[in-house]
Each structure stands twice: as structure tokens, then as C-alpha cells.
Amino acid sequence: xxxxxxNGVASDSLPVADRGLSYGDGLFETIAVRAGxxxxxxxxxxxxxxxxxxxxxxxxxxxxxxxxxDQLVAGTEHASAKIIITRGTGPRGYQPPKLCQPTRILGLxxxxxxxxxxxxxxxxxxxxxxxxxxxxxxxxxxxRLEQVLARAEWDDAGIAEGLMxxxxxxxxxxxxxxxxxxxxxxxxxxxxxxxxxxxxxxxMTLQVAQSHGVEVRELTVSKADLETADDIFLSNAxxxxxxxIELHGQKYQRSDVTKQIMQGLFDMGVIECGI
Amino acid sequence: xxxxxxNGVASDSLPVADRGLSYGDGLFETIAVRAGxxxxxxxxxxxxxxxxxxxxxxxxxxxxxxxxxDQLVAGTEHASAKIIITRGTGPRGYQPPKLCQPTRILGLxxxxxxxxxxxxxxxxxxxxxxxxxxxxxxxxxxxRLEQVLARAEWDDAGIAEGLMxxxxxxxxxxxxxxxxxxxxxxxxxxxxxxxxxxxxxxxMTLQVAQSHGVEVRELTVSKADLETADDIFLSNAxxxxxxxIELHGQKYQRSDVTKQIMQGLFDMGVIECGI
Numbered sequence: 181x182x183x184x185x186x187n188g189v190a191s192d193s194l195p196v197a198d199r200g201l202s203y204g205d206g207l208f209e210t211i212a213v214r215a216g217x218x219x220x221x222x223x224x225x226x227x228x229x230x231x232x233x234x235x236x237x238x239x240x241x242x243x244x245x246x247x248x249x250d251q252l253v254a255g256t257e258h259a260s261a262k263i264i265i266t267r268g269t270g271p272r273g274y275q276p277p278k279l280c281q282p283t284r285i286l287g288l289x290x291x292x293x294x295x296x297x298x299x300x301x302x303x304x305x306x307x308x309x310x311x312x313x314x315x316x317x318x319x320x321x322x323x324r325l326e327q328v329l330a331r332a333e334w335d336d337a338g339i340a341e342g343l344m345x346x347x348x349x350x351x352x353x354x355x356x357x358x359x360x361x362x363x364x365x366x367x368x369x370x371x372x373x374x375x376x377x378x379x380x381x382x383x384m385t386l387q388v389a390q391s392h393g394v395e396v397r398e399l400t401v402s403k404a405d406l407e408t409a410d411d412i413f414l415s416n417a418x419x420x421x422x423x424x425i426e427l428h429g430q431k432y433q434r435s436d437v438t439k440q441i442m443q444g445l446f447d448m449g450v451i452e453c454g455i
Numbered sequence: 456x457x458x459x460x461x462n463g464v465a466s467d468s469l470p471v472a473d474r475g476l477s478y479g480d481g482l483f484e485t486i487a488v489r490a491g492x493x494x495x496x497x498x499x500x501x502x503x504x505x506x507x508x509x510x511x512x513x514x515x516x517x518x519x520x521x522x523x524x525d526q527l528v529a530g531t532e533h534a535s536a537k538i539i540i541t542r543g544t545g546p547r548g549y550q551p552p553k554l555c556q557p558t559r560i561l562g563l564x565x566x567x568x569x570x571x572x573x574x575x576x577x578x579x580x581x582x583x584x585x586x587x588x589x590x591x592x593x594x595x596x597x598x599r600l601e602q603v604l605a606r607a608e609w610d611d612a613g614i615a616e617g618l619m620x621x622x623x624x625x626x627x628x629x630x631x632x633x634x635x636x637x638x639x640x641x642x643x644x645x646x647x648x649x650x651x652x653x654x655x656x657x658x659m660t661l662q663v664a665q666s667h668g669v670e671v672r673e674l675t676v677s678k679a680d681l682e683t684a685d686d687i688f689l690s691n692a693x694x695x696x697x698x699x700i701e702l703h704g705q706k707y708q709r710s711d712v713t714k715q716i717m718q719g720l721f722d723m724g725v726i727e728c729g730i
Contacts, residue, residue: 181471181472181547184471184472186471191471192470192471192472193468193469193470193471194468194469194470194471194476195467195468195469196456196459196461196466196467196468196469196560196562197456197459197467197562198476199603200476201469201473201475201476201539201541201597202483202539202597202599203479203597203598203599203600203602203603204478204479204597204598204599204600205599205600205603208477235600235603235604236604236607260547264476264477266476267603272456272535272564273606273631274599274602274603274605274606274607274630274631275606275607276603276606276607285471287471287472289547308590309588309589309590310588311586311587311588311591312586312587312622313584313585313586313601313622314584315583315584315601315604316586316600316601316604321600322476322477322478322479322600323478323479323598323599323600324477324478324479324480324549324598325478325479325480325510325591325596325597325598326588326590326591327478327549328474328478328480328510328542328549328550328551329510329511329590329591330549331548331549331550331551332511332549332550332551347587347588355549356548356549
């Protein structure tokens with residue numbers, strides 16, 4: 181990140197006693213800044229609020245963060261913004277302090293529009309499994325070591341993403357993206373009640389599908405489901421949608437459903453989905 | 456903590472871009488300082504080295520940390536010391552940077568000897584489950600949200616610890632301690648190949664048991680096993696051993712095996728086990 185605001189003050193250092201460091205006791209959001217605006221900010225706030233509620237951290241003030249983001253983003257066309265909310269500092273030990281003063285961290289990194297990835301990406305399966313725990317599923321906590329270990333498995337720039345499976349051999353998500361596939365005109369995506377992050381671009385994708393009359397099913401997904409899929413794509417807040425052209429050696433061609441969804445996302449401001 | 460050394464420099468603030476905060480991408484150790492010495496320091500270093508190896512973080516220099524701990528501990532009789540090793544800062548994204556410069560954080564908090572807990576503690580079961588993932592089991596990573604949520608479940612000072620179960624309803628550990636029970640002269644403790652932290656006091660307890668000819672079994676543990684146990688105790692680096700006098704309403708009386716083990720730990724310098 182190029183610039184940070186910590187509790188409203190420009191700073192790039194944090195008290196080392198912050199529970200965000202000690203225990204990963206907090207949440208984050210990564211937001212696309214496009215044409216000088218934070219894209220889908222309300223949806224990011226909703227997920228952050230749900231995460232705070234689930235972890236028992238007082239929800240941050242949306243207006244305050246919006247004002248601070250405005251300050252940070254001013255004059256920036258294309259960037260990645262980050263919001264981190266931690267439970268703040270506290271005495272030693274896992275027990276949350278009674279009086280919790282969350283730490284509010286905003287960061288901004290100017291970025292360049294990436295080369296068009298809508299032509300498709302190559303994807304692998306990861307060995308590192310993703311664990312199941314309904315208490316943490318769906319929200320975007322600072323506990324991300326499984327994703328780090330999964331992403332560390334390959335160093336081939338030709339592979340854009342790796343898919344993670346749980347101990348039941350169900351395919352849950354990419355290391356940094358949500359997974360979709362289509363079959364016979366129906367859109368499928370893994371159920372996230374036990375693992376994974378309920379992505380903002382996933383949410384928008386489901387909205388677009390529904391508004392276009394595409395049937396959507398959230399369910400457990402096996403490797404075999406992906407082998408017989410018409411096509412596969414990945415989503416996240418920064419990339420929009422990446423069609424998968426190859427997974428574990430198998431080739432895919434973009435389906436009409438995927439084309440329709442990408443067009444719908446593009447119409448909502450996801451410029452990365454311009455075909 | 457009263458004092459911190461970050462990469463050898465007295466400081467209480469950390470770069471906000473450190474991956475320890477972003478992803479919990481690191482490890483920690485909590486060490487008892489007794490009579491001015493870091494207790495079982497070699498064993499803590501061994502676990503830290505194993506954790507670094509598993510996460511792909513360059514192992515820290517033991518001599519350097521030992522020297523820095525000496526500097527921090529000087530003149531302190533009774534304290535809790537902390538070592539945190541993170542993967543350091545890096546560009547945005549889960550992928551670990553090729554050139555990793557770990558952050559080395561040492562902390563010291565002076566403490567008072569606690570009232571004798573060897574008379575026994577009351578314990579509950581937690582609702583928050585502990586997830587299973589062999590990639591992270593046994594080591595002490597900065598991803599500790601499950602423990603935070605489990606510890607947040609109760610606020611009754613009369614309950615000293617909560618036991619955590621996995622999704623198979625196996626009892627794995629306490630939020631901050633390892634679990635043991637005895638039955639017919641045999642010492643049992645949960646297998647930690649899928650969850651939990653392989654505690655230093657657990658290791659010492661197993662050593663003492665073996666050196667005293669007590670049969671030890673590591674296995675999956677059910678609530679029913681604990682209901683039929685002769686007695687139960689908990690261990691961690693700071694508390695030594697806590698006999699459990701009550702779990703979920705059931706009362707226990709200390710067994711001869713537990714007495715023998717506590718005496719053995721006391722003889723190794725675990726003064727908290729003095730009866």
C-alpha cells in the first residue's frame with residue numbers, strides 16, 4: 181500500500197500489542213477503486229458488519245470510514261483499497277477485553293489496469309486443504325494462513341489461481357477467488373456454510389444471474405462436477421471474473437451463460453468484464 | 456507486554472504492512488520466565504523451528520534471540536516472554552515474497568506468581584469448534600481466532616478453561632492448554648495430528664510420564680472418555696499443570712499418576728506444580 185490511515189491518522193505503523201497481529205483477531209476488505217470510486221462499497225460494508233457481529237467486535241462507523249476513504253482515494257483513478265478492523269489492543273490472552281476499542285486501518289495502493297484476463301486463465305488444484313468451521317465461514321477474517329500455504333504451492337506465472345478442497349474432497353474456492361461453473365444453462369457455485377469467503381463479486385454475480393433469469397444452485401462441488409462442467413469461472417473484487425480456459429489439464433470454452441453474466445457485471449461497472 | 460524488541464530494536468510499533476497482521480502469517484511462543492531464566496527455551500526454539508519449516512519461513516537465529524531475550528529479561532525474576540516470528544512485509548496478495556525477511560518480535564511482561572492453582576480448576580465445554588487441518592496442526596501460528604471465539608463464550612471467573620471439540624465431537628484441547636486424563640494408571644492425551652498446539656508443557660509432561668514408567672497413549676478422545684476418567688488435568692507453559700476438579704458438573708479427585716507427574720514437573724523446575 182502506498183498510503184495508510186490508522187484510526188484516522190496518516191501512519192504506517194501499528195502498536196505491536198494489537199490483537200490483529202497476536203491472533204489474527206479481526207477482518208478485512210479489499211475494494212476496487214475504479215474511476216476514482218470505491219466499487220460496491222455498500223456490499224463491502226455489509227460483509228464487514230456481518231464479520232464484526234460474528235466476532236463480537238463493535239461495528240465500525242460507515243460514514244467515518246467512507247469519509248476517510250474519500251480522503252485517501254482523492255485524485256486516484258485506479259487503485260486497490262483495504263479496510264482492516266481489528267479488536268484493538270488488550271491484555272495478554274485470548275479472552276477479548278471487556279472494553280474493546282477496535283483499530284481501524286485503511287490502505288490505498290495505486291494500481292494500473294491489468295492486461296485483459298477475460299481471455300481466460302489456467303488454474304490448478306492445491307494440496308493444502310481448507311478447513312471447515314461454520315463459526316468463521318463466509319466472513320473475511322485475518323486468519324488466512326491456509327490461503328498463504330496454498331498460494332505458496334506454485335510459482336508458475338502461467339497459473340493464475342489454485343482451487344482449494346476441504347477434507348471431504350469438496351472443491352470450495354480459489355485461494356483468492358470464488359468458484360463458479362455452468363452446466364446445461366444452470367450456474368453452480370460451492371456452498372460456503374462451512375468454509376471460504378462470501379465474496380462481493382460472487383454476490384454481484386449471483387445478483388446478475390438472477391436478474392437475467394439464470395437458475396443458480398449453491399451446493400457441494402466435487403472435482404467430477406468440474407470435469408463435466410460446460411465451463412468454469414472465478415470471481416473476486418479486483419479481477420471481476422476470470423473465465424478458466426484450463427484446469428488440471430482439461431480445457432474449457434466460455435458458455436453463453438458466462439458471457440451473459442460477464443456482460444451483466446460490465447454493465448454494473450465491472451470494467452474488467454469488458455469482452 | 457511491558458517491553459518489546461522488534462528486530463533487535465526497542466520499539467512498540469510494527470509496520471502495518473507486516474504479513475503477521477495481514478494474514479496471521481507467522482508463529483509465536485509464550486515462555487515462562489522463572490528465577491530470571493526462560494524455562495524450557497530449547498523446546499520452545501524447537502517448536503518455533505518446526506513451525507517455520509512448515510510455513511516456509513526462514514528459521515530465526517537461536518543465538519540472536521537468546522541474546523535479545525537475555526537483554527529483555529535482565530533483572531526480571533518472574534515474567535511472561537513472547538517470541539513472534541512473521542514472514543515480514545511483502546507486496547499485496549497471499550503469495551509469499553521470494554525474498555522473505557522475517558520480522559522478529561520479542562516481548563516481556565513482568566508478572567506475579569499466581570495464587571496456587573494446583574488445588575484444581577473448574578472447566579467447561581466450548582461451543583466453538585476447532586477445525587481440522589494437518590497443515591497447521593501442532594504448530595503455534597498467529598491464526599488463533601477459533602481460540603478467541605471459544606474463550607469469549609464465558610465470563611465467569613470461576614471457570615478457568617474451556618475444552619474445544621472438533622466437528623467429529625472429539626475433545627482436542629483447552630483454548631490455551633493441552634488436555635490429559637488418567638484411567639487405571641494410564642495417561643491419555645488427545646492426538647494432535649489434525650488440530651491443536653503441541654504444547655511445551657505437554658511435551659515435558661509426556662517426558663516425565665515416560666521417565667516414571669507411566670504408560671502414555673495419544674488418541675482421539677470423546678466426552679465419554681472424560682466422564683469415565685479417573686482424573687483430568689490441563690497443561691501450558693505458564694501454568695504448569697492445573698488439575699481439574701470439575702468438568703461440566705462432574706467432580707474429579709487427583710489420581711496418584713497425576714500427583715507423580717506434578718512432582719516430576721516440579722523437580723524439572725515447574726514451580727507451579729509444587730503441591
